[in-house]
Amino acid sequence: MLVILIFIAAAAGSYFFMRNFSQAEKQVPLSPVQSPLMQAGDITVLRIYQPRGGRLEMIEKKIPKRISSTAIAEAVIEEFFRQPLAEGVSGIPLNVKLLGLYKDEAQMLYIDLSDEVRRNFQGDALSEYLLLSGIYKSLVSNVQDFQDVKMLVEGRELETLGGHFYLKYPLKDMLTTELRGDTRI
Amino acid sequence: MKKLLILFIVGLLTASPLFAEEKKEVSLRFSRQGNIIRVVLESYDNFILNANIADTLSSIKIEFPALFQLKKPKDFIFETSLKDRLLIIAMKNIGEIRTYKLSSPARIVFDLTLAQNTNKEQSPKPELNPELKPDLKTEPTPELKPEAKPEQPVEAQAVPKLYVIDAGHGGYDYGILSNDSKEKDLNLLLTKDLSAALSKKGNKIFLTRKVDQSLSILERIILGNSRNPYIFISLHSSASNAFVVYTGTVDEPSTEASVLLYSLSARQRRHIEKSRALAKAIGTSLKAEFKEDVVTREMPLPILNSMDSTAVLIEYPSLQLNTYDQQMRNRVANAILKGIQSYE
Numbered sequence: 001m002l003v004i005l006i007f008i009a010a011a012a013g014s015y016f017f018m019r020n021f022s023q024a025e026k027q028v029p030l031s032p033v034q035s036p037l038m039q040a041g042d043i044t045v046l047r048i049y050q051p052r053g054g055r056l057e058m059i060e061k062k063i064p065k066r067i068s069s070t071a072i073a074e075a076v077i078e079e080f081f082r083q084p085l086a087e088g089v090s091g092i093p094l095n096v097k098l099l100g101l102y103k104d105e106a107q108m109l110y111i112d113l114s115d116e117v118r119r120n121f122q123g124d125a126l127s128e129y130l131l132l133s134g135i136y137k138s139l140v141s142n143v144q145d146f147q148d149v150k151m152l153v154e155g156r157e158l159e160t161l162g163g164h165f166y167l168k169y170p171l172k173d174m175l176t177t178e179l180r181g182d183t184r185i
Numbered sequence: 186m187k188k189l190l191i192l193f194i195v196g197l198l199t200a201s202p203l204f205a206e207e208k209k210e211v212s213l214r215f216s217r218q219g220n221i222i223r224v225v226l227e228s229y230d231n232f233i234l235n236a237n238i239a240d241t242l243s244s245i246k247i248e249f250p251a252l253f254q255l256k257k258p259k260d261f262i263f264e265t266s267l268k269d270r271l272l273i274i275a276m277k278n279i280g281e282i283r284t285y286k287l288s289s290p291a292r293i294v295f296d297l298t299l300a301q302n303t304n305k306e307q308s309p310k311p312e313l314n315p316e317l318k319p320d321l322k323t324e325p326t327p328e329l330k331p332e333a334k335p336e337q338p339v340e341a342q343a344v345p346k347l348y349v350i351d352a353g354h355g356g357y358d359y360g361i362l363s364n365d366s367k368e369k370d371l372n373l374l375l376t377k378d379l380s381a382a383l384s385k386k387g388n389k390i391f392l393t394r395k396v397d398q399s400l401s402i403l404e405r406i407i408l409g410n411s412r413n414p415y416i417f418i419s420l421h422s423s424a425s426n427a428f429v430v431y432t433g434t435v436d437e438p439s440t441e442a443s444v445l446l447y448s449l450s451a452r453q454r455r456h457i458e459k460s461r462a463l464a465k466a467i468g469t470s471l472k473a474e475f476k477e478d479v480v481t482r483e484m485p486l487p488i489l490n491s492m493d494s495t496a497v498l499i500e501y502p503s504l505q506l507n508t509y510d511q512q513m514r515n516r517v518a519n520a521i522l523k524g525i526q527s528y529e
Contacts, residue, residue, distance in 0.1 A: 054425075091424075122360075122361050122362060122424075123361070123424050124361065124421060124422065124423045124424040124425075124429075124500055124503075125421065125429075125431060125484060125486060125498065125500065126424070126429070126482070126484075127424050129484060156237070159401050159402060159403065160401075160402055162360075163353060163354045163358050163360060163402070163421075164402075164421075164486060164488075165486070165487065166402065166487050174485050174487075175485075177434050177485045179434075179482075179483065179484065180482075180483050182429075182480040182481070182482050183465075183480060183481045183482070184478070184479070184480050185465070185468040185469055185471075185472045185479040185480065185481065
């Protein structure tokens with residue numbers, strides 16, 4: 001009987017210890033931007049365009065200050081794909097990682113994304129258009145010193161992401177066409 | 186001990202065919218027609234799919250995912266060299282290279298145009314760099330050579346009208362997935378149903394794909410334009426619960442050099458009014474049949490912008506939200522057919 005009581009007491013003790021311990025681990029640390037010690041001059045405000053309700057909507061995201069345009073462009077892509085997505089935002093593939101970002105001599109900005117952008121994308125023509133134009137518009141709204149954007153997947157050129165639009169060519173021409181609104185029949 | 190030895194031998198015998206299957210062979214063949222030399226490399230699906238290709242006018246380098254054995258005809262006209270996983274084809278006098286990865290069987294196709302070729306189509310836009318254009322401005326591949334274009338409008342012809350119907354996605358591109366179905370399969374079924382409905386009215390039909398196979402956007406464009414169709418229709422699923430009928434966009438071309446460099450084809454420009462009228466007619470017919478949301482939308486979809494004929498892309502309501510049995514598919518096909526008839 002005594003052995004059973006000691007066993008139950010030990011089990012209960014370890015349960016409470018582990019619960020408190022793991023809760024302490026799960027606590028999300030404050031990001032530098034949320035920190036009350038951070039001053040306004042230490043942050044960069046990014047304008048991110050994400051698909052919501054069949055169109056692009058801009059949200060502002062604050063990040064620790066970045067100086068170079070490449071660092072800002074990297075932050076734009078990371079924030080664009082960051083999970084969890086804001087409420088109502090849809091059509092952004094999960095678990096996409098930025099593998100690389102660089103500019104060539106012709107000021108073409110190359111963004112190299114992990115294969116999840118292709119594997120986890122499921123959508124129709126509009127979803128694909130909004131995803132690509134969201135990336136493009138987010139970049140041009142925050143970084144100015146590039147001519148065009150080219151998307152690579154795992155370092156390679158793909159013909160298409162979702163079977164509707166070309167990825168083989170830079171995005172600007174395709175995505176700067178002024179779309180006329182839908183005509184409802 | 187004896188038992189162990191017997192087990193070992195049996196295991197070896199069982200495993201040996203598996204090892205034999207692992208052996209990768211790449212077979213090379215070539216043919217020549219006019220000023221185009223076609224070189225084809227054929228092997229296993231994953232071997233071809235994961236091959237990296239780099240080409241210049243003087244050499245093609247193909248890096249395969251593993252060591253391989255090259256089987257080629259003795260009279261192959263170019264020099265080849267193998268280095269580990271790399272195959273190098275050295276060439277001379279080549280003016281243009283086009284590369285395609287195809288399936289069923291998996292193969293890489295190089296169409297090499299000899300340098301003296303100057304026979305090019307007129308382009309509607311200034312061509313700063315034809316290599317970077319998304320659709321073929323030069324002679325299409327020998328297999329896909331277009332029929333001569335008639336001087337008179339297509340409507341004046343007495344011959345049956347030709348429809349090209351394109352089932353979206355295919356092969357490793359599944360499109361939208363539902364619990365038990367894939368968009369690529371439903372697109373194909375609907376394409377066949379629409380094809381049957383149009384055939385009954387005495388029309389000619391050409392399907393860009395008849396089976397589950399990968400087909401790039403560029404291949405679909407080449408196939409579509411090579412047939413010089415009366416109408417081109419591409420079928421896809423929508424992500425929403427609405428029918429969407431797309432037409433291409435034909436905004437005034439930009440004068441900015443960097444945009445011109447990569448500009449999408451504007452072949453659709455001279456057909457856009459007809460495409461819009463067709464989209465409206467099909468949309469009206471779908472609305473009458475299904476009473477669902479139906480919208481027409483203009484979008485710079487390469488497959489529409491590059492099509493040199495009346496062209497629409499139809500998205501049916503999401504397969505995630507609807508069941509497409511034979512009866513439902515017939516309704517969709519017949520509604521599209523009625524739309525086409527009212528357009529005419």
